Amino acid sequence: MSRLNINKTYKLYIGGKFPRTESSRYYPITNTKGDLIANMCLASRKDFRNAVVIARKVQESWVSTSALNKGQILYRIAEMLEGRKEQFIEELILQGVQKKAAQIEVSTSIDRLVYYAGWSDKYQQFFSSVNPVNSAHFNFTNLEPTGVVSIIAPENQGLLGLISVIAPAIVGGNTVIVLASQNISLSAISFSEVLNSSDVPGGVVNILTGKREELISHFASHMDVNAIIYCGTDQKDLKTVSELASNNVKRTIFYKKNDWLNSSNESPYFIEKTQEAKTTWHPVKI
Amino acid sequence: MAKKNKYFKASWSYDPAPESTDHIQLQKKYDLYIDGKFIKPENGKYFETINPTNDEIIAKVALAEKEDVDKAVKAARNAFKSWSKIEPKERGKYIYRIARLIQERSREFAVIESLDGGKPIRESRDIDIPLAANHFFYYAGWADKLEYAFPNRNPKPLGVTGQIIPWNFPLLMAAWKLAPALATGNTVVLKPAETTPLTALKLAEIIRDTGLPKGVVNIITGAGKTGANIVNHPDIDKISFTGSTAVGKYIQKTVAGTHKKITLELGGKSANIIFEDAAIDQAVEGIIDAIFFNQGHVCCAGSRLFIQESVADTVIQKLKDRMETLIVGDPLDKNTDIGAINSKRQLIIIENYIKIGLNEGGEIFQTDCKLPSKGNWCAPTLFLNLSQSHTIVQEEIFGPVLAIQTFRTIQEVIEKANNTPYGLAAGVWTQNGAKLFHLSQKLKAGVIWGNTFNKFDATSPFGGYKESGFGREGGLHGLKPYVKFE
Amino acid sequence: MIKDSSKVPTYDTLGVIERVNRFSKRSIKNSSKIAGLKLALSMIDLTTLEGNDTKGKVEQLCYKAMHPHDALQGLPTVAAICVYPSMVSIAKNALQGSKINVASVATAFPSGQSDLKIKLADTKFAVDQGADEIDMVISRGKFLSGDYQYVYDEIIAVKEACGKAHLKVILETGELETLDNVRKASEIAIQAGADFIKTSTGKIQPAATLPVTYVMLDTIKDHYIKTGKMIGMKPAGGISNSKTAFQYLIMLNEVLGEKWMNSKYFRFGASSLANDILMQLVKFETGFYQSANYFSKD
Structure with missing residues (x-):
């Protein structure tokens, strides 16, 4: 007796909720045979704008969350992902990834989350300094998150690439709006379900699906976004992002790599990319 | 109520106590410092630098145009080959020499800084010049210790850096930019602001006296257009700019899509x-x-x-x-x-x-x-x-x-x-x-x-959030804008 | 009753040091320098407070006070002679016919470790001997243990014992440790009726310093803004040359201004400052740097 599967409706992930795109547009994702897997939301600039508003709103409380707590939340994401490992492997296969590669990608993704969870209460010690100034002041430099970060996620490795750019940004106290891989977007939305069940406050991570060419200029130009991470090598995109970023002196971070698997793709320096050094002075003389 | 502030009026007025200017040496005319020599600008144009207290001309200064910028960049590119490869500790020694020579000539620098820019001698003497010397002294020591600044990352110099300096702290800002760039093995084309070029040109004399290999530091003078020529030059790898946010945005936009890295210290x-x-x-x-x-x-x-x-x-x-x-x-x-x-x-x-x-x-x-x-x-x-x-x-x-x-x-x-x-x-x-x-x-x-304000130190990173720019100058964090990693 | 001492303004030490460094870096030249030297001379409380003081020593000092350097015309005299109570009548006699005051330390100077009755008797004795000014010490032990009321009451009692004599209250800031304590002690002294507040006995190091004096001047300024009443200031101890004295005068000039720039409201407690000022003045007159051999040491 055959049973009809219940197909999942993939929506956007904004502010801890799963809204449809306000534009009501979609684009189809098909398997290699051309069968429809899902209709993905074709997010609009307004969806992006809404996500920025929420990301800004929660950034202050996210940065105030203790480092230990943030670390535990990232670890919790890893736990949740581990529990749904098979689903993610299957989903990657469905999107055309070979089985072996899918298995490696998912387990690496989980490990990467654990890796950054561990940095949560350590990177600050690594990058901070006490500066021996030539006067009777105590002077130290520590890192603070840049703020709200827009991310154009890697187009390939839709899960691992996504996690590799989100994790270092949020563990450092930023909130993010991510444009998922256009073609491997199922994993991104399923990952947002993992996020939603992992104590990550709503709005810390916002995930949109849609087209780069439609959204990139908004990701780069929004005046309330402090930094943009762009993954890719398209010369025109790179120029567009840099040009538009200049309107509010936005920090630009470009990752031109194609493969996020090996361990050179994880380090505290990825966290440092979306951090600002703050130096504090105080007299010490009595 | 009476104006209370009059209650405590000071009555003992101090007679003038001018710092003597007889020991300073200024020429009537300054050329461009390119490839270890002072040379005339290609088009033979000069502009005047004015004493802001009396509108009198202090000196004429060469106006660098596109050809001159190109010459300076070529010299810097040429020098980069060997400068980036010399023993780091030797690199450091040159920078130490710069620090020492500034200290030796500090009074002359202070007077010229005040003469050209209008700032009180108390500040140029006690703040600008000593801090500039300290900055070179601090970064000199980093030259052979970069592996400790960036563990496991094998830091390498970027190449030719274009540095554009504002008029508010002419020598100090030159020091903030030159010292870390040199310590990390870069070569430099530096442009002081058009209203305050003199201490940078005096610094060029010092740099010549240190025996620093020719072309490692090139100091060219001019106005905004000269700066734009530096920003647009295709063979520059890095732009460090201190100045207004408007110009900073222009630079960020201009270098978009190129390989150039930038550091902006803005308004x-x-x-x-x-x-x-x-x-x-x-x-x-x-x-x-x-x-x-x-x-x-x-x-x-x-x-x-x-x-x-x-x-x-x-x-x-x-x-x-x-x-x-x-x-x-x-x-x-x-x-x-x-x-x-x-x-x-x-x-x-x-x-x-x-x-x-x-x-x-x-x-x-x-x-x-x-x-x-x-x-x-x-x-x-x-x-x-x-x-x-x-x-x-x-x-x-x-x-x-x-x-x-x-x-x-x-x-x-x-x-x-x-x-x-x-x-x-x-x-x-x-x-x-x-x-x-x-x-x-x-x-x-x-x-x-x-509980303090406007304190600066060579060891203390300085730089902004948001539209005040990015990158840091000073301290360990000030090295990073001048290196790349594998 | 003393006012709430918890509401006393607070100071940041490094900030005060930076501020006074600005005064130290002023450069005084030419006629403003001569005017300053003469002013400083007129503000001196020429002081001898030694166990071995004798009639002869005090009389010599008084002569010096009246004739700082006869070779130089138009010099002011010093403001006062400052001695122990036992020397007051000698000084008074020696200074007859001059306008120079006699100041006497009292109240178990320098430690202040005695009973109030004895301190009052000490004070009355000095006044009876003819002292125009009394330099009392506060009870630092009581102050540091938080018994501000005691310190306050004691000053009031001494002030009463002074009668017409002016009261200078010595805080002995070298024992108070913090600038906040200096402010607090200054307020107590002023509230209790001090005509002058004075830094030090000269027997404890550090004696007068620029930061401490700055805080005391600031207290005087705030008191004037609040009440319109002018209190005098006397740094004492360690001000031995005109360069240092000028740093104090510049500070006085820029903090309190012209009304305080006279011996009625500002004094230097010093012994060797006078000769240094004289050497500077003669240098101006002659154009030659001077030797101490040409200036009488009394």
């Missing part, structure tokens, strides 16, 4: 926050330092003052009293607190903002100081009765003009202080430790001065 409208539990007298002094240091020509000037309402009257009264004792005048006089405005152009900008402040209903207070008839001068000025929406609260004036607002609660002042596109610095005055650290965390600015 500010820094908040200076006085709580009721502050050491009020030092806070007042801090306000003075924050806004009147270097005539307010300071990117991190504490130009927005926030005073808690319960002490506002006291603070404002004490501030006015203190302002009256500021001596405005000849920058070369050792007793001068506030010197000349750097240029006619800047004076017009400042005066225009004062007009705007008045037109928008601000209540002005200026001291009674006598201003010389010739030259560019502006009396220490403050504005009361302002709110966040006033133009002089929002825009950078870059002059001795303070915009004062009051506040009631901590939350309110944090919101107001952060309510700006800038994020360079902030000052917080309170004797309550928890409050100080709370503010320090919440204020979106790259430098927080707790």
Whole structure:
């Protein structure tokens, strides 16, 4: 007796909720045979704008969350992902990834989350300094998150690439709006379900699906976004992002790599990319 | 009520105490320092650098055009091959030499800095020049220790760096840019500001005297167009710029899509926050330092003052009293607190903002100081009765003009202080430790001065959040903008 | 009753040091320097407070006070002679016909460790002997243990014992440790009726310093703003040359201004400062740097 599967409706992930795109547009994702897997939301600039508003709103409380707590939340994401490992492997296969590669990608993704969870209460010690100034002041430099970060996620490795750019940004106290891989977007939305069940406050991570060419200029130009991470090598995109970023002196971070698997793709320096050094002075003389 | 500030009028007026200028050596005409030599500009054009106190010409300075920029970049590119490969500790020794030579000639540099830029000799002598020397001394020591600054990353120099320097701290800003660039093995094309080129050219003499390989540092003079030629030159790998946010944005836009890396140290409208539990007298002094240091020509000037309402009257009264004792005048006089405005152009900008402040209903207070008839001068000025929406609260004036607002609660002042596109610095005055650290965390600015203001040090990273730029200068963090990793 | 001492303004030490460094870096030249030297001379409380003081020593000092350097025309005399109570009548006699005051230390100077009755008797004795000014010490032990009321009451009692004599209250700031304590002690002394506040006995190091004096001047300024009443200031101890004295005068000029720039409201407690000032003045007159051999040491 055959049973009809219940197909999942993939929506956007904004502010801890799963809204449809306000534009009501979609684009189809098909398997290699051309069968429809899902209709993905074709997010609009307004969806992006809404996500920025929420990301800004929660950034202050996210940065105030203790480092230990943030670390535990990232670890919790890893736990949740581990529990749904098979689903993610299957989903990657469905999107055309070979089985072996899918298995490696998912387990690496989980490990990467654990890796950054561990940095949560350590990177600050690594990058901070006490500066021996030539006067009777105590002077130290520590890192603070840049703020709200827009991310154009890697187009390939839709899960691992996504996690590799989100994790270092949020563990450092930023909130993010991510444009998922256009073609491997199922994993991104399923990952947002993992996020939603992992104590990550709503709005810390916002995930949109849609087209780069439609959204990139908004990701780069929004005046309330402090930094943009762009993954890719398209010369025109790179120029567009840099040009538009200049309107509010936005920090630009470009990752031109194609493969996020090996361990050179994880380090505290990825966290440092979306951090600002703050130096504090105080007299010490009595 | 009588004007209270008159109660404490100083009666003992000090006779002029001018710093002697007879030991300084200035030429009538300066050429471009390219490839280890002073050479004439291709097109033979020169411009004048003016003493802002009397509009007299101090010297003529070469105007570098496209061909000259190209020559300088070629020299720097050529020098990079060997400079990036010499023993790091030898590289350090050259930089140590620069530090020492500045120290030896510090008095001459101080006088020229004040002569050319209008800042009081007290500041150029006690702050600009020693800090510049310290900066070279600090980064010299890093040259052979870069692996410890960036463990496991194998840092490499970027190549040819183009450095564009502002007119407010001419030698110091040159030091901030040159020292880390050289320590990390880069070569440099540096352009001082058109109104204050002299100490950079004197620095070129020092660099020549150190025996630094030719072409490692090239110093070319000119105005905005020369700067644009540097920014646009295809063979430059890195642009370091200190100056206005508008120009910073232009540079960021211009280099878009190229391989060039940039560091921007831009404008500010820094908040200076006085709580009721502050050491009020030092806070007042801090306000003075924050806004009147270097005539307010300071990117991190504490130009927005926030005073808690319960002490506002006291603070404002004490501030006015203190302002009256500021001596405005000849920058070369050792007793001068506030010197000349750097240029006619800047004076017009400042005066225009004062007009705007008045037109928008601000209540002005200026001291009674006598201003010389010739030259560019502006009396220490403050504005009361302002709110966040006033133009002089929002825009950078870059002059001795303070915009004062009051506040009631901590939350309110944090919101107001952060309510700006800038994020360079902030000052917080309170004797309550928890409050100080709370503010320090919440204020979106790259430098927080707790119970002090406008302090700088070679070991202390400096740079902004938001539209005040990115990248840091000073300290360990100041190395990073000049290296790349594998 | 003493006013709430918890509301006394607080100071940041480094900030005060930076502020006074600004005064130290002023450069005084030419006629303003000559005017300053003469002013400083007129503000001196020429002091001898030694166990081995004798009639002869005090009389010599008084002569010096009246004739600082006869070779130089138009010099002011010093403001006062400052001696122990036992030397007051000798000084008074020696200074007859001059306008120079006699100041006497009292109240178990320098430690202040005695009973109030004895301190009052000490004070009355000095006044009876003819002292125009009394330099009392506060009870630092009581102050540091938080018994501000005791310190306050004691000053009031001594002030009463002074009668017409002016009261200078010595805080002995070298024992108070913090600038906040200096402010607090200054307020107590002023509230209790001090005509002058004075830094030090000269017997404890550090004696007068610029930061401490700055805080005391600031207290005087605030008191004047509040009440309109002018209190005098006397740094004492360690001010031995005119360069140092000028740093104090510049500070006085820029903090309190012209009303205080006279011996009625500002004094230097010093012994060797006078000769240094004289050497400077003669240098101006002659153009030659001077030797101490040409100036009488009394």
